[in-house]
Amino acid sequence: MESFQRPLADPFVTEAELVQGLQSGDPAAFERLVRDYSGRMLAVARRFLTQEQDAQDALQDAFLSAFRSISRFEGNSQLSTWLHRIVVNAALMKLRTRRRKPEKPIDDLLPQFSGNGHRDGHEPAWAVTIDTAVNDREIRELVRTKIAELPESYRTVLLLRDIEQMSTEETAEVLELTPGAVKTRLHRARQALKTLLDPHMQGA
Numbered sequence: 001m002e003s004f005q006r007p008l009a010d011p012f013v014t015e016a017e018l019v020q021g022l023q024s025g026d027p028a029a030f031e032r033l034v035r036d037y038s039g040r041m042l043a044v045a046r047r048f049l050t051q052e053q054d055a056q057d058a059l060q061d062a063f064l065s066a067f068r069s070i071s072r073f074e075g076n077s078q079l080s081t082w083l084h085r086i087v088v089n090a091a092l093m094k095l096r097t098r099r100r101k102p103e104k105p106i107d108d109l110l111p112q113f114s115g116n117g118h119r120d121g122h123e124p125a126w127a128v129t130i131d132t133a134v135n136d137r138e139i140r141e142l143v144r145t146k147i148a149e150l151p152e153s154y155r156t157v158l159l160l161r162d163i164e165q166m167s168t169e170e171t172a173e174v175l176e177l178t179p180g181a182v183k184t185r186l187h188r189a190r191q192a193l194k195t196l197l198d199p200h201m202q203g204a
Contacts, residue, residue, distance in 0.1 A: 019073060022070045040080070042059050044088060044091070045091045049094055059090070062090040062091075106151050149196055150196075154188060157171060157185040158193065160174070
Protein backbone atom coordinates (compact mmCIF):
# COMPACT_ATOMS: atom_id res chain seq x y z
CA MET A 1 0.00 0.00 0.00
CA GLU A 2 1.23 3.46 -0.91
CA SER A 3 2.86 5.46 1.88
CA PHE A 4 2.87 9.24 2.12
CA GLN A 5 5.51 11.68 3.24
CA ARG A 6 3.76 13.99 5.69
CA PRO A 7 4.15 16.38 8.63
CA LEU A 8 4.24 14.66 12.01
CA ALA A 9 0.81 16.05 12.86
CA ASP A 10 -0.76 14.46 9.80
CA PRO A 11 -2.67 11.33 10.93
CA PHE A 12 -2.73 9.66 7.49
CA VAL A 13 0.30 7.41 7.20
CA THR A 14 -1.00 5.01 4.55
CA GLU A 15 -3.42 5.31 1.69
CA ALA A 16 -5.87 3.06 3.56
CA GLU A 17 -5.89 5.52 6.46
CA LEU A 18 -6.46 8.43 4.08
CA VAL A 19 -9.39 6.61 2.47
CA GLN A 20 -10.82 5.85 5.90
CA GLY A 21 -10.56 9.54 6.79
CA LEU A 22 -12.25 10.53 3.55
CA GLN A 23 -15.08 8.07 4.03
CA SER A 24 -15.66 9.28 7.58
CA GLY A 25 -15.90 12.88 6.36
CA ASP A 26 -12.71 14.12 8.02
CA PRO A 27 -11.99 17.64 6.62
CA ALA A 28 -8.24 17.06 7.09
CA ALA A 29 -8.45 14.05 4.79
CA PHE A 30 -10.12 16.06 2.06
CA GLU A 31 -7.52 18.80 2.45
CA ARG A 32 -4.80 16.16 2.16
CA LEU A 33 -6.36 14.67 -0.98
CA VAL A 34 -6.50 18.05 -2.72
CA ARG A 35 -2.97 18.99 -1.62
CA ASP A 36 -1.37 15.72 -2.70
CA TYR A 37 -3.19 15.14 -5.98
CA SER A 38 -4.07 18.56 -7.44
CA GLY A 39 -0.85 18.95 -9.42
CA ARG A 40 -0.91 15.54 -11.06
CA MET A 41 -4.63 15.65 -11.79
CA LEU A 42 -4.50 19.17 -13.22
CA ALA A 43 -1.88 17.89 -15.67
CA VAL A 44 -4.35 15.19 -16.75
CA ALA A 45 -7.12 17.76 -17.28
CA ARG A 46 -4.78 20.00 -19.29
CA ARG A 47 -4.09 17.20 -21.76
CA PHE A 48 -7.75 17.27 -22.79
CA LEU A 49 -8.60 20.94 -22.28
CA THR A 50 -6.40 23.53 -23.94
CA GLN A 51 -7.91 26.46 -22.01
CA GLU A 52 -6.44 26.76 -18.50
CA GLN A 53 -9.73 27.85 -16.93
CA ASP A 54 -11.50 24.83 -18.43
CA ALA A 55 -8.84 22.53 -16.95
CA GLN A 56 -9.14 24.20 -13.54
CA ASP A 57 -12.94 23.91 -13.65
CA ALA A 58 -12.75 20.23 -14.63
CA LEU A 59 -10.38 19.56 -11.74
CA GLN A 60 -12.73 21.25 -9.29
CA ASP A 61 -15.67 19.26 -10.67
CA ALA A 62 -13.63 16.07 -10.32
CA PHE A 63 -12.81 16.69 -6.66
CA LEU A 64 -16.46 17.45 -5.91
CA SER A 65 -17.44 14.22 -7.63
CA ALA A 66 -14.77 12.32 -5.70
CA PHE A 67 -15.98 13.73 -2.39
CA ARG A 68 -19.55 12.69 -3.16
CA SER A 69 -18.65 9.18 -4.27
CA ILE A 70 -15.81 8.28 -1.90
CA SER A 71 -18.14 6.05 0.12
CA ARG A 72 -18.29 3.72 -2.90
CA PHE A 73 -14.50 3.42 -3.18
CA GLU A 74 -13.69 -0.18 -2.24
CA GLY A 75 -9.91 -0.13 -2.54
CA ASN A 76 -9.75 -2.44 -5.56
CA SER A 77 -7.38 0.04 -7.19
CA GLN A 78 -5.07 2.76 -5.93
CA LEU A 79 -6.74 5.98 -4.88
CA SER A 80 -4.76 7.85 -7.55
CA THR A 81 -6.09 5.50 -10.26
CA TRP A 82 -9.67 6.01 -9.10
CA LEU A 83 -9.25 9.79 -8.96
CA HIS A 84 -7.49 9.82 -12.33
CA ARG A 85 -10.54 8.23 -13.99
CA ILE A 86 -12.84 10.81 -12.37
CA VAL A 87 -10.67 13.66 -13.70
CA VAL A 88 -10.70 12.19 -17.22
CA ASN A 89 -14.48 11.91 -17.10
CA ALA A 90 -14.79 15.48 -15.82
CA ALA A 91 -12.60 16.74 -18.65
CA LEU A 92 -14.63 14.82 -21.22
CA MET A 93 -17.84 16.25 -19.77
CA LYS A 94 -16.36 19.72 -20.08
CA LEU A 95 -15.58 19.04 -23.74
CA ARG A 96 -19.17 17.93 -24.38
CA THR A 97 -20.84 20.90 -22.71
CA ARG A 98 -18.77 23.77 -24.09
CA ARG A 99 -19.61 25.39 -27.40
CA ARG A 100 -17.97 23.39 -30.15
CA LYS A 101 -15.87 25.12 -32.77
CA PRO A 102 -15.81 23.65 -36.27
CA GLU A 103 -12.96 21.16 -36.49
CA LYS A 104 -10.34 21.48 -39.15
CA PRO A 105 -10.38 18.39 -41.40
CA ILE A 106 -7.81 15.78 -40.50
CA ASP A 107 -7.39 14.69 -44.14
CA ASP A 108 -4.80 17.40 -44.77
CA LEU A 109 -2.57 15.76 -42.15
CA LEU A 110 -2.87 12.22 -43.48
CA PRO A 111 -0.46 10.56 -45.94
CA GLN A 112 -1.61 10.73 -49.55
CA PHE A 113 -1.60 7.61 -51.72
CA SER A 114 -1.62 7.22 -55.49
CA GLY A 115 -4.03 5.05 -57.41
CA ASN A 116 -1.70 2.03 -57.22
CA GLY A 117 -1.71 2.18 -53.41
CA HIS A 118 1.78 3.61 -52.96
CA ARG A 119 2.38 6.63 -50.79
CA ASP A 120 2.91 9.88 -52.67
CA GLY A 121 6.34 11.33 -51.98
CA HIS A 122 9.11 10.02 -49.80
CA GLU A 123 8.33 9.01 -46.23
CA PRO A 124 10.75 10.93 -43.99
CA ALA A 125 13.08 8.95 -41.75
CA TRP A 126 13.34 10.13 -38.16
CA ALA A 127 16.75 10.95 -36.70
CA VAL A 128 15.68 9.60 -33.29
CA THR A 129 14.52 6.26 -32.03
CA ILE A 130 11.43 5.73 -29.90
CA ASP A 131 13.63 5.14 -26.83
CA THR A 132 15.49 8.38 -27.43
CA ALA A 133 12.25 10.29 -27.85
CA VAL A 134 10.79 8.92 -24.62
CA ASN A 135 13.87 10.00 -22.65
CA ASP A 136 14.19 13.48 -24.20
CA ARG A 137 12.19 16.15 -22.38
CA GLU A 138 12.20 18.57 -25.32
CA ILE A 139 10.84 15.89 -27.64
CA ARG A 140 8.17 14.90 -25.12
CA GLU A 141 7.08 18.54 -24.96
CA LEU A 142 7.05 18.72 -28.76
CA VAL A 143 4.84 15.63 -28.91
CA ARG A 144 2.41 17.15 -26.39
CA THR A 145 2.29 20.35 -28.43
CA LYS A 146 1.56 18.50 -31.66
CA ILE A 147 -1.10 16.32 -30.02
CA ALA A 148 -2.85 19.55 -29.02
CA GLU A 149 -2.95 20.53 -32.72
CA LEU A 150 -5.02 17.49 -33.71
CA PRO A 151 -8.75 17.93 -34.28
CA GLU A 152 -10.51 17.44 -30.97
CA SER A 153 -12.42 14.24 -31.81
CA TYR A 154 -9.18 12.55 -32.89
CA ARG A 155 -7.03 14.05 -30.13
CA THR A 156 -9.38 12.75 -27.46
CA VAL A 157 -9.27 9.19 -28.78
CA LEU A 158 -5.47 9.26 -29.03
CA LEU A 159 -5.15 10.62 -25.48
CA LEU A 160 -7.45 7.99 -24.02
CA ARG A 161 -5.83 5.07 -25.82
CA ASP A 162 -2.14 6.00 -26.01
CA ILE A 163 -1.65 8.31 -23.02
CA GLU A 164 -4.30 7.24 -20.51
CA GLN A 165 -3.91 3.59 -21.58
CA MET A 166 -7.64 2.86 -21.77
CA SER A 167 -8.73 -0.13 -23.79
CA THR A 168 -10.64 0.22 -27.04
CA GLU A 169 -13.81 -0.89 -25.29
CA GLU A 170 -13.36 1.57 -22.40
CA THR A 171 -12.68 4.41 -24.83
CA ALA A 172 -15.75 3.51 -26.86
CA GLU A 173 -17.87 3.51 -23.71
CA VAL A 174 -16.78 6.92 -22.38
CA LEU A 175 -17.00 8.57 -25.82
CA GLU A 176 -20.23 6.81 -26.79
CA LEU A 177 -18.67 5.41 -29.95
CA THR A 178 -18.44 1.94 -31.43
CA PRO A 179 -15.12 0.09 -30.95
CA GLY A 180 -14.71 0.18 -34.73
CA ALA A 181 -15.01 3.97 -34.77
CA VAL A 182 -12.43 4.22 -31.98
CA LYS A 183 -9.96 2.08 -33.93
CA THR A 184 -10.46 4.15 -37.10
CA ARG A 185 -10.03 7.47 -35.32
CA LEU A 186 -6.99 6.23 -33.43
CA HIS A 187 -5.30 5.05 -36.63
CA ARG A 188 -5.96 8.37 -38.35
CA ALA A 189 -4.88 10.35 -35.28
CA ARG A 190 -1.56 8.47 -35.13
CA GLN A 191 -0.94 9.08 -38.83
CA ALA A 192 -1.74 12.77 -38.47
CA LEU A 193 0.49 13.11 -35.42
CA LYS A 194 3.38 11.54 -37.33
CA THR A 195 2.84 14.05 -40.15
CA LEU A 196 3.00 16.92 -37.67
CA LEU A 197 6.16 15.52 -36.07
CA ASP A 198 8.00 14.54 -39.29
CA PRO A 199 9.60 17.96 -40.00
CA HIS A 200 10.97 18.14 -36.45
CA MET A 201 12.10 14.54 -36.04
CA GLN A 202 14.19 14.40 -39.20
CA GLY A 203 16.76 16.72 -37.70
CA ALA A 204 16.23 15.89 -34.04
